[in-house]
Amino acid sequence: MVKVGIVGGTGYTGVELLRLLVMHPQVELVAVTSRSEAGQAVADLYPNLRGFLALPFSEPTLENLAQCDLVFFATPNGVAMKMVPDLLAKGVKVVDLAADFRLQDPKAWEEWYGMPHACVDTLGEAVYGLPEVNRELIKQARIVANPGCYPTAVQLGFLPLLEQGIVDSANLIADAKSGVSGAGRQASVGTLLCEASESFKAYGVGGHRHLPEIKQGLELSADTSVGLTFVPHLTPMIRGIHATCYSQVLDKSIDLQTLFEQRYIDEPFVDVMPEGAAPETRSVKGSNICRLAVHRPQGGNTVVVLSVIDNLVKGAAGQAIQNMNLMCGLDEAEGLGQVPLMP
């Protein structure tokens, strides 16, 4: 059994980790921390866990967390980087679901997140936790940076094209749409039901924090620089991301369907749909699956990849557990067999 702790268990990624971990056959939950809720039963805050979890929230102390084999950080950006070095020193592995360890360049981090990085040395050893790219590195890692939700959907959509160098990498467009849970559980006017339902809008057009993360990943795959326009949108639903990825193919004779199927043939959580299909976000709701389809409309140069995930699962908690499984020598898919909830 892996002894697991969660720091910051009150947000949506926290409760989603709990939903998945309480049923994970190889995990023992030993600590769920929340400074604001310490002492309260977790299931009082999240009644869906009544009968599944008896733990109370506890204080996020080093002492409390050092008893764990692995700790998940489901905290706001900037929290994990202050605690991770101490945990590593105690022999505790870490998966950070926030952005602290995602950008390899500390200057880029400071620019996009507005604060200096607190542990640049540790940053160097952090592995970017996209198993479809870094599986072997993740197995050896002590600290894994769990990818953002948009970056997961967009990278999995572009990877086969960029790895093969068959599209113009200077001119990529990712038009991405997210459900509202991506904005978290903080009280804010913009995500009230009366503001966000029955409406659709773009946001962060001038520059979203996931842009440098996506670019970094795509450039590694392409092994060259990449030009990316990334426009995120808010769509009136709870869960789900749909990325529509546009690029210009350099050679129209390539069989894109076969390319995608071959690239992901051994991946347990990537499903390439048949030619002509269009995945719905609900077809992955509650599951760790990324579902893809590839099109070249009217036989032209433009390749359109449709990529859907559940932002809270493959885009956060599920992928974090996939990483934990790899880091702890478990079956990669353990505890992640949920069938999507439909309708």
Add this chain to the structure above:
Amino acid sequence: MVKVGIVGGTGYTGVELLRLLVMHPQVELVAVTSRSEAGQAVADLYPNLRGFLALPFSEPTLENLAQCDLVFFATPNGVAMKMVPDLLAKGVKVVDLAADFRLQDPKAWEEWYGMPHACVDTLGEAVYGLPEVNRELIKQARIVANPGCYPTAVQLGFLPLLEQGIVDSANLIADAKSGVSGAGRQASVGTLLCEASESFKAYGVGGHRHLPEIKQGLELSADTSVGLTFVPHLTPMIRGIHATCYSQVLDKSIDLQTLFEQRYIDEPFVDVMPEGAAPETRSVKGSNICRLAVHRPQGGNTVVVLSVIDNLVKGAAGQAIQNMNLMCGLDEAEGLGQVPLMP
């Protein structure tokens, strides 16, 4: 392993049975029938099942179904009653998720469902599948009538009060609200997103088919006749039923909280919330749990019981599997451990 068949696998209760059964450790799915879709892969119609189920839809023939140990009917009303006697004769057990075997009185069936009952003899041996009332009978049954969604929520709300005879049984009110999936997957104008979202309405005020079913159940529990006003409403969401049950207490000194907790203390799928609480339907989404709270506002005579279920799980497919588990000698909760999906 129990060999299981599903007749009518294309509706919402059908796909929900599939979602739960593909992960059930003691079940082997051998046939999913659909006259209209025979030959097509089930997962083509329901992409959430891609990777979980390789079966195609097959024809609903006796031959096809006779190989099963147990068959679920997830068909429109009036279908099961024509096939059940033959299946029983072949030694196949049946759980009918439609209404064919719910009303013990064939005249009442004919009146409310507009057709004569096709197998009155078999009707006599059918057990009403509410485990919280009929657990021992279900274990012995060959044919179980799975309760309707409203009847499950309303009966579990009223039962403790009626069994103890502490409310005026002549004047019960059940104001019930259902998500739209209760109306099924048939193409119809009334349940289009543009008709049913952003709106709320009552329907069937003059008389809904679940009224005689609820009355029948309540009268058995009360051991007397019952006067019930039942008003169902459509609420703009996919899953969930919320029943608000009103009755007049005869003796204000009774401790209702304790009464409810004691009544359901051993029930694996009924959760009585603490005093003062109000259950949300989302707290049971995707799970087989019925969550209850009991109130007596302002210390008056009116008892208000709040009862929530997921209409597709405890109100249909989940309860059907709970019945199957009982009928087949399995652990009653096997395959029904899903944590509700929240948010």
Add this chain to the structure above:
Amino acid sequence: MVKVGIVGGTGYTGVELLRLLVMHPQVELVAVTSRSEAGQAVADLYPNLRGFLALPFSEPTLENLAQCDLVFFATPNGVAMKMVPDLLAKGVKVVDLAADFRLQDPKAWEEWYGMPHACVDTLGEAVYGLPEVNRELIKQARIVANPGCYPTAVQLGFLPLLEQGIVDSANLIADAKSGVSGAGRQASVGTLLCEASESFKAYGVGGHRHLPEIKQGLELSADTSVGLTFVPHLTPMIRGIHATCYSQVLDKSIDLQTLFEQRYIDEPFVDVMPEGAAPETRSVKGSNICRLAVHRPQGGNTVVVLSVIDNLVKGAAGQAIQNMNLMCGLDEAEGLGQVPLMP
């Protein structure tokens, strides 16, 4: 032209007043105040008003408001009562959309709203602004207490029955369902899209502030004391209230349909539907109409009245303008001719 001011123009009742008033042919908007947004253009906060309103928010000073003929308070409870006496002294009429002047008994106000009333003398002259009951008094009033949203829907549903004394007034039940906009535009976790959509729940079962307001109104109509159980519920949509009103008829021979039609025959904003109908909340979305239907299921004693309004219009801003029209000698329906938005 009536010179109009709005105090507290940033909430949902404020922006709804603006939506209606910018098109009102007899109104000149001279001040929209907001302490927090003073100086900013109103249309910057509410882009739906771009091109319709050039005013900036201003400070809520007496000087600023004294130039108005009539001022609407769309403020939190407890604000209006501190400013109203000064405005009346300046000859300004007031419609308060909050609760400050709704309860005639200052002790009841203190009990339910948790603060002493600041102007008990003025309270005495305030008229409860339900035109269907108090039309003549409203025409003479200087200060009108605009009814709450639930109280409007519930009272219009029960009034014909209580005025005629034909139901048991000791045992009324109002099971009411509201869209989320009733909770206002404050940032709060409970009304986030991810918390309030795809779910249904009761709240305030132990006692909601609208209970004493409804009781006060019903007792005046019944001319006797009234026993009322009031259970509000939150339903996942933006606008709309549906009240399902239960009572026990004392004489089954009365023609309820005719009673309701006669009671409201001259009311411009109450529509009694034909026998057997069930109004949808969306059928009044964006309009000042209350739509009713009356049923006596199975010919029993229980009368069920279905009553729907748009909580932001007939339940707030529209009724406030209806009151303004009456107070200022205008056509009662002026500026309130909007056709409901459907779908």
Add this chain to the structure above:
Amino acid sequence: MVKVGIVGGTGYTGVELLRLLVMHPQVELVAVTSRSEAGQAVADLYPNLRGFLALPFSEPTLENLAQCDLVFFATPNGVAMKMVPDLLAKGVKVVDLAADFRLQDPKAWEEWYGMPHACVDTLGEAVYGLPEVNRELIKQARIVANPGCYPTAVQLGFLPLLEQGIVDSANLIADAKSGVSGAGRQASVGTLLCEASESFKAYGVGGHRHLPEIKQGLELSADTSVGLTFVPHLTPMIRGIHATCYSQVLDKSIDLQTLFEQRYIDEPFVDVMPEGAAPETRSVKGSNICRLAVHRPQGGNTVVVLSVIDNLVKGAAGQAIQNMNLMCGLDEAEGLGQVPLMP
């Protein structure tokens, strides 16, 4: 007063025409036809019209319609083209909200709509009803082809760029998202609330009927051929279209904000938002406004135009009335002053 008829008044564009026309001060509604509902009161089908419209549905006969000055066709594709020549011969003007007269090339029509065009001669005189492009022609027209919803949003987004020839017209991408009402009011599984809510998907990626319509319009504006990738998506809400339009600017020194503001400065129904803004679809709900914003992210070559409309108003019924106003010599904005409904 203009005497107006509506053929096919039972769909969403039909009821939206009615919502707007019953309040239009210069219109007298003389016929609303529906073969299936003839004889029934229109307000029985659409309760939002109770009290606003007393007309029953009538048969769509020439005799019935010849008394009109202008007839709107809110019918399925292929209906109008069979009746229009006879109506024109009777001196009746026509606005067709379907696609029959949108494509100037009858072969293209046959290819995309699967039937030969029934009145190629009349097609030649039909004017494409986008007032921002064809205002003067519309004023003289007897028959106007009302643009599709996607084509309206996408063309208004690209026009200023193409008219000035400042983007690469060979490589345009329109990623468009529509609410579900765009699919109409026909009973169909795909637009049930349980299928279309809480999900997001692309559709018609291989080729959507609005593609040739958009291309035709853009090529006229660009005065050259155009390469367009058009990917429509279904978003879980009732009303609204959001088009995100991507193109590559040829000269980065051009002031795009000024270009857009100047292009639309005199347009009554196009609102260019300030630099950096992002329009929400709800900011135009129920109104005839198209709201635009233009971005050039990170100062790169890619121009991103955000364009929102209410698909049932500026994308259908509202624009049709705007065209009627022009054709009949009325003020272009008459009857179209609705303030968007928000929230």
